[in-house]
Amino acid sequence: MIHDILPHVLNNEFKVCDPKPTDFVIRYDGAKTLLKKVATSGQEGASAVGYAIPRVGELLALEGKTLADFEGHYLFSIDDMAFFLDDSIEAKPADTVATPEGYEFMGSRTFRTMNPVERMGGATAVHIAHWESLNKFCGKCGNVTIRGDHERSIVCPKCGNVVYPRISPVVIVAVRNGDKLLMAHNIDNPNPRLFLISGFVEVGESLEQAVHREVMEEAGLRVKNIRYFGSQPWPFSDSMIAGFTAELDGDDTIRMQKEELSEAMWVKREDIPEYETDVSISCCLIENFRRGFTL
Ligand SMILES: [Zn+2]
The missing domain is CATH 2.20.70 (Ubiquitin Ligase Nedd4; Chain: W;)
Incomplete structure (x- = not known):
């Protein structure tokens, strides 16, 4: 999952300090982050464009500045690599911020294409930057x-x-019905694959009550034997996701909430394709079922 970055270690203790030229810098315009285009090897060795988080020294050099000119503040470190938030564009309208040659302002999903340190560090830094901007x-x-x-x-x-x-709490649940798993596609998800039922926890309810409510609202189903599976930070929606497994309780007829979902269905274990488990708890829950582990 996104926070599993061993052997690297996140140090998010609050402190005030100055940057090194090699530290990462997040220049966030209120919606997107300035990233450096880098050549990567695509499929079958073909070159492709990837993105990396710029370093403090390189952005300062581009603008003819030195470390003494840096306007920004420390966020956290991963090992000895610190992440700083650039304050130089604070209060400037997004459409007036210049984009240096070889760089591009990109949405947070781009961090998911990076190595584990920049993926976790970049997305988490933008989580903080977004909060500050609001x-x-x-x-x-x-x-x-x-x-x-x-x-x-x-x-x-x-x-x-x-x-x-x-940090908004979210629940996600793998609902089992014998050898079938309840899978769904959210209307807002640009990824066309099927995932699991999930949703934000409402005021006044426990995580388990949120599981019951979400499954009933989105699929019209009752569940029982809810068990905690694990959790993960999900900086892309300022969230903390708590994952659960559960069993169908009673009638298996799905009544899909069309305002939220484009698909919802029972999928047999052998019909579930393999999911990469390096980023999301959703994929870990699906893989856990697909590989036949006990829920
Ligand atoms: Zn006040």
């Missing part, structure tokens, strides 16, 4: 906010309101 003004009194100086927070100097990073 909290430039106090939601309580409207004053301009500042970053906290002793923890990862945003503070209103006028009324004292403190805002922490937004």
